[in-house]
Amino acid sequence: MNTAIDIALTVNGETVARRVEARTHLIDFLRLDLGLMGSHAGCEHGVCGACTLRVDGVIVRGCLVLAASLDGAVVETIEGVSDSGEIRDLQDAFVARNAAQCGFCTPGMLMAAADLLAHARKPKRDEIREAISGNYCRCTGYQAIVDAVEAVAKARVFRG
Amino acid sequence: MKAPPFGYVRANSMDHAFRLLAEYGEGSKVLAGGQSLLATLAFRLSEPSLLIDISRLSELAGITRQDDFVRVGAGTTHTMLGRDSLIQAHVPLLNDAVPYIAHTAIRNRGTIGGALAFADPAAELPACCVALDATIIAGSSRGERRIRASAFFVGLFVTALEPDEIIIAVEFPVVRTDERSVLMEIARRSGDYAMAGVALWARVDGLVLHAPRVVFFGVDDRPVLASGAGTALDGKRADAATVELAQTALDRDLDPPGDQHGGPALKRQLARTLLARAVAQILTQDKVARA
Structure with a gap:
């Protein structure tokens, strides 16, 4: 029986090929095999949202995806969307509003917020709260995070 | 926590999946979206020797109208259910249920077949299936079998599926004009x-x-x-x-x-x-x- 699986996938635009243990989830693969430490492993059973990232264009829980199942997939992590500048305004707003304290939830929070802003042109505060309801933050009390996301939504509308 | 070691095979057809399941039996588990299974493996609630990945099987995809029914492929994700125009028009209860199911990141991978086979007693879709008198279509190397939702859920995380069966699709009656x-x-x-x-x-x-x-x-x-x-x-x-x-x-x-x-x-x-x-x-x- 195969417990070591060969996969080839795209991570932040680069093709990588590796042999992975079947039980390895995507976050451990990124952190331990590829050295991409931006995606965080928190609860590792799909509750906390710290591992939120993109697979094939949609956000997923990285801890609930097996690396072995991702042959041919396109993975985008916080490193990728940071380098591309895609979420620069969100990151700036998080800094300006003090929406990150310890920072553990921040990569997942940014990925979830970016997904909301990609689908909703001008989300209301309760919609923002709903969109990040799957992402735990134990520091900020969420208010500053909602402020930051709302500010970016308004700025993007203004900018067109 | 980390999942225990297990083997992994991606099924390349429905028949392939049936053969693997028949061969490895109860020591194996079927991996659909994995949104419940991988969490339970992290808790080591079960230690299967093999995961059979059915997530990319085209036979399990698609939502189609068939006479008085809407047939939903077992591999349909919650996100797809929430966006589909046939579901919105003809099985609106499913559309209404989707926002309650976990969060966007989980809805993007979790599937209706997986949710029904997992049979969490607090989950939305099993209750919808019973309320709508849906029919669950199970397949195996022995053929297909139709099970009414009211007879499908038989206990805590236990369904009427035989060990060699996989949910193929779910059929929902098309809502009539006086039904809510x-x-x-x-x-x-x-x-x-x-x-x-x-x-x-x-x-x-x-x-x-x-x-x-x-x-x-x-x-x-x-x-x-x-x-x-x-x-x-x-x-x-x-x-x-x-x-x-x-x-x-x-x-x-x-x-x-x-x-x-x-x-x-x-x-x-x-x-x-x-x-x-x-x-x-x-x-x-x-x-x-x-x-």
Whole structure:
């Protein structure tokens, strides 16, 4: 029986090929095999949202995806969307509003917020709260995070 | 925690999946979206020797209208269910249920087949299937078999599936113009499993409900069809007195065990509250939007 699986996938635009243990989830693969430490492993059973990232264009829980199942997939992590500048305004707003304290939830929070802003042109505060309801933050009390996301939504509308 | 070691095979066809399942039997598990299975493996609640990945099988994809039914492929994700125009028009209860199922990142991978096979007693889709009298189509190397939803959920995380069977699709009756449905639940955090929830289907004529199907979730080891409450509501003007009779009937319909949220008395109170709210909502539902 195969417990070591060969996969080839795209991570932040680069093709990588590796042999992975079947039980390895995507976050451990990124952190331990590829050295991409931006995606965080928190609860590792799909509750906390710290591992939120993109697979094939949609956000997923990285801890609930097996690396072995991702042959041919396109993975985008916080490193990728940071380098591309895609979420620069969100990151700036998080800094300006003090929406990150310890920072553990921040990569997942940014990925979830970016997904909301990609689908909703001008989300209301309760919609923002709903969109990040799957992402735990134990520091900020969420208010500053909602402020930051709302500010970016308004700025993007203004900018067109 | 980390999952225990296991083998992994991606099935390249339905027949391939059936063969693997027949060969490896109960030591194997079928991996669909993995949104419940991988969490339970992290807890080491089971230690399968092999995961059979069916997530990319085209045979399990697609939502199609067939006469008086909408057939939903087992591999349909919750996100797809929530966006599909056939579902919105003909099985609106499923569309209404989707926002309650976990969070966007989980809905993007979790599938209807996986949710039904996992059979969490607090999950929304099993209750919807019972309320809508859906038919679950199970396949194996022996052929296909049709199972009514009311006979499918047989215990805590236990279904009528045989060890060599995989859910292929679910068939839902197309909603008729006088039919309405409502889903609501009470949870501590948006997207968490419900402390209690209800799916209500009925034919509605003015203020009268006909042949209602009241199904609770999160109150027992499986979805519970509250037949006493249904009888109390059937054919009567759904005023406060009728609702109170139906709530009283719940005392016999339900026998909730306590869980991490609270004891039986809390579950009974939540069920009574949900029933009253669901009846009120089904009476005021916009008919034009559903027609």
